[in-house]
Amino acid sequence: MGTSSGAATSVEETRKDMGNNGDRPLIVTEDLWKTYEMGSEQIHALHGLTFKIERNEYVAIMGPSGSGKSTLMNVIGCLDTPTKGKYYINNRLVSELSDDELAFIRNKEIGFVFQTFNLLARATALHNVELPLIYNGTPAGPRLEQAKAALAKVDLADRMTHKPNELSGGQRQRVAIARALVNNPSIILADEPTGNLDTATGVDIMNLFERLWEQGNTIVLVTHEHDIAAHANRIIHIRDGRIEKDEKVR
Amino acid sequence: MNINLKESATIALNALNAHKMRSVLTLVGVIIGVTTVIAVVSIVQGLDSYVKNQVLQFGSDTFTVQKFPNFVTSFEEFLEYNKRRDLTLEDMKAIEERCSLCKAVAGIWDRSRTVKFGMQSIEDVDIRGVSVNAPFMGQVMELASGRHFTETDIDHVALRVIIGADVAEKLFYGRDPLGLELKIDGVPFEIIGVAKKTGSFFGQSMDNFARIPITMYQRMYGSHESLFINVQAPNEAQLPQAMDEVRVIMRARQHTPYKKDDGFALETAASFIDLWQSFSQGIFAVTISIASIALIVGGVVIMNIMLVSVRERTREIGIRKAIGARRRDILVQFLIEAVTLAGAGGLLGALLGIAIALIISKVSPLPAVIRWWSILMGIGMAASVGLFFGIYPASRAAKLDPIVALRFE
Numbered sequence: 001m002g003t004s005s006g007a008a009t010s011v012e013e014t015r016k017d018m019g020n021n022g023d024r025p026l027i028v029t030e031d032l033w034k035t036y037e038m039g040s041e042q043i044h045a046l047h048g049l050t051f052k053i054e055r056n057e058y059v060a061i062m063g064p065s066g067s068g069k070s071t072l073m074n075v076i077g078c079l080d081t082p083t084k085g086k087y088y089i090n091n092r093l094v095s096e097l098s099d100d101e102l103a104f105i106r107n108k109e110i111g112f113v114f115q116t117f118n119l120l121a122r123a124t125a126l127h128n129v130e131l132p133l134i135y136n137g138t139p140a141g142p143r144l145e146q147a148k149a150a151l152a153k154v155d156l157a158d159r160m161t162h163k164p165n166e167l168s169g170g171q172r173q174r175v176a177i178a179r180a181l182v183n184n185p186s187i188i189l190a191d192e193p194t195g196n197l198d199t200a201t202g203v204d205i206m207n208l209f210e211r212l213w214e215q216g217n218t219i220v221l222v223t224h225e226h227d228i229a230a231h232a233n234r235i236i237h238i239r240d241g242r243i244e245k246d247e248k249v250r
Numbered sequence: 251m252n253i254n255l256k257e258s259a260t261i262a263l264n265a266l267n268a269h270k271m272r273s274v275l276t277l278v279g280v281i282i283g284v285t286t287v288i289a290v291v292s293i294v295q296g297l298d299s300y301v302k303n304q305v306l307q308f309g310s311d312t313f314t315v316q317k318f319p320n321f322v323t324s325f326e327e328f329l330e331y332n333k334r335r336d337l338t339l340e341d342m343k344a345i346e347e348r349c350s351l352c353k354a355v356a357g358i359w360d361r362s363r364t365v366k367f368g369m370q371s372i373e374d375v376d377i378r379g380v381s382v383n384a385p386f387m388g389q390v391m392e393l394a395s396g397r398h399f400t401e402t403d404i405d406h407v408a409l410r411v412i413i414g415a416d417v418a419e420k421l422f423y424g425r426d427p428l429g430l431e432l433k434i435d436g437v438p439f440e441i442i443g444v445a446k447k448t449g450s451f452f453g454q455s456m457d458n459f460a461r462i463p464i465t466m467y468q469r470m471y472g473s474h475e476s477l478f479i480n481v482q483a484p485n486e487a488q489l490p491q492a493m494d495e496v497r498v499i500m501r502a503r504q505h506t507p508y509k510k511d512d513g514f515a516l517e518t519a520a521s522f523i524d525l526w527q528s529f530s531q532g533i534f535a536v537t538i539s540i541a542s543i544a545l546i547v548g549g550v551v552i553m554n555i556m557l558v559s560v561r562e563r564t565r566e567i568g569i570r571k572a573i574g575a576r577r578r579d580i581l582v583q584f585l586i587e588a589v590t591l592a593g594a595g596g597l598l599g600a601l602l603g604i605a606i607a608l609i610i611s612k613v614s615p616l617p618a619v620i621r622w623w624s625i626l627m628g629i630g631m632a633a634s635v636g637l638f639f640g641i642y643p644a645s646r647a648a649k650l651d652p653i654v655a656l657r658f659e
Contacts, residue, residue: 074653077572079572079652079653079656080653099576099577100576100577100578103571103574103575103576103577104574104576106571106572106573106574107573107574108574112572112573114656118565118568118569118572118656119569120566120569122261122264131570131573132573132574134257135570135573135574135576135579136574179573183574
């Protein structure tokens with residue numbers, strides 16, 4: 001996957017760190033800390049994490065609840081910034097960006113897939129998929145085409161005008177995946193994507209991820225289920241904010 | 251941004267549509283504010299053109315000399331004016347003789363009396379003692395039949411009368427009144443003319459009158475009241491000079507010392523319009539202060555409902571932020587919603603205000619002029635209220651932390 005084809009934005013600062021070195025890993029973290037103050041006590045949700053994720057990897061981040069995997073996901077997804085340490089996506093140092101600059105990075109580089117789908121209830125499938133393009137200023141014509149193409153990739157071309165409540169759980173999650181794909185992001189970041197689905201539908205969704213990975217996408221999967229994590233080719237186990245084990249599988 | 255605009259406006263309109271009752275209640279303050287302004291603007295505009303029209307019929311080249319000014323603003327002032335000497339027929343004659351720039355001079359006294367024809371009678375008829383020139387100054391009094399007074403009628407203190415269209419209708423039912431006998435306070439007058447109908451002014455008929463020679467009026471009622479003297483200049487441009495000339499003549503007659511104020515008032519159509527305008531500005535000021543209170547209350551309610559909306563849609567805001575909406579995008583979205591919401595109230599208020607103005611002009615003598623730009627003004631007013639009171643909720647939405655917002659149930 002190359003960089004996104006979306007229109008340029010004014011957030012120039014984010015480009016300063018941008019080399020064009022395709023050889024460097026897609027994600028690089030150096031000594032990531034996330035610390036919360038609870039009264040006088042300090043709680044370290046991330047305890048100095050250092051790891052890399054290469055292009056077209058399929059990584060599962062596993063850990064029990066409270067392990068810090070949600071915090072890690074928020075930081076990887078640029079929803080949150082680390083208290084200490086450096087985080088690069090695509091050679092861009094993103095750990096010290098402002099809110100709006102992070103929004104720009106999320107729009108360009110990250111495609112979120114959530115456990116609860118998180119679609120806009122009042123909007124059609126097509127409009128939901130269009131949304132990321134709206135926020136980067138893609139003109140209406142190409143936007144519609146890209147959104148339709150993304151829906152076609154998840155086999156929902158015939159459900160474009162349906163609203164979420166007219167779709168099954170699996171279909172909703174596929175709309176969410178189409179939305180994640182539409183901007184050609186560097187990473188697809190999926191947080192328990194099968195958590196709200198029955199087993200058969202969950203398998204369908206995992207097959208879809210498999211396909212997307214085969215097509216060249218980089219996928220980061222956050223889960224606590226072993227059989228879901230087993231779809232990945234690398235599993236990073238998190239416990240108490242530290243990497244407990246980082247293993248290649250398959 | 252353009253699609254954002256359309257999308258946000260659509261969301262606001264859909265929400266309005268989905269909760270009609272709530273929307274009306276939400277917008278009630280804004281609607282009342284805008285309705286008030288639009289209704290008052292329409293009525294005042296109506297009055298404005300009406301007054302100008304009517305007053306200008308008095309004649310832009312004409313002024314009156316009178317004891318009291320048209321508007322007396324306090325009782326103290328009234329007492330002061332009341333000390334002035336009454337104007338008399340002699341004053342009128344002096345102006346007639348000595349004023350070189352006065353084309354025509356007429357004197358008028360009037361009072362309300364009952365008139366009778368046989369067994370029939372009408373109360374509260376405006377009895378006017380007039381001089382020869384009176385019907386021709388300003389709006390000319392046209393006759394449907396008969397003739398005007400002549401100098402002879404005035405000089406001979408003739409028992410002759412010219413009646414208004416209302417009096418003719420009510421007493422004679424289509425019979426020709428010419429030559430018949432009309433009794434005013436028991437005194438018989440020969441009817442020599444009937445005036446054409448002129449209509450009403452502020453709901454008051456202008457045709458309910460009987461005109462008699464001013465000399466006859468003086469004989470019947472004495473001259474204990476001050477005379478109204480109408481003076482016509484050769485043209486509008488020479489009106490000020492004519493007024494100056496009359497002022498000098500009157501001051502000389504009243505022996506007014508050099509530095510003392512006039513002991514009489516000179517009034518023109520323009521001075522009446524000026525007075526009307528300062529009066530209508532007063533009406534506007536009062537209306538706007540009342541409407542502002544309604545609009546502020548309406549704005550606070552909109553702010554409240556927008557805060558509820560932001561809370562209800564916290565998760566939506568989180569989703570939007572997660573996929574790349576910046577603070578500004580969220581801010582603009584909620585501002586547009588607030589403006590659309592309030593603007594819809596403004597439209598409703600404007601239409602309601604126009605409807606009320608039309609109803610008032612139908613059931614009361616007050617006229618109304620509907621200006622279509624007042625709809626835009628109403629929407630604009632309401633939209634600015636929405637914009638102002640939408641800032642706080644919208645900035646709350648814009649500042650939401652996406653992680654917290656996404657976790658919101």
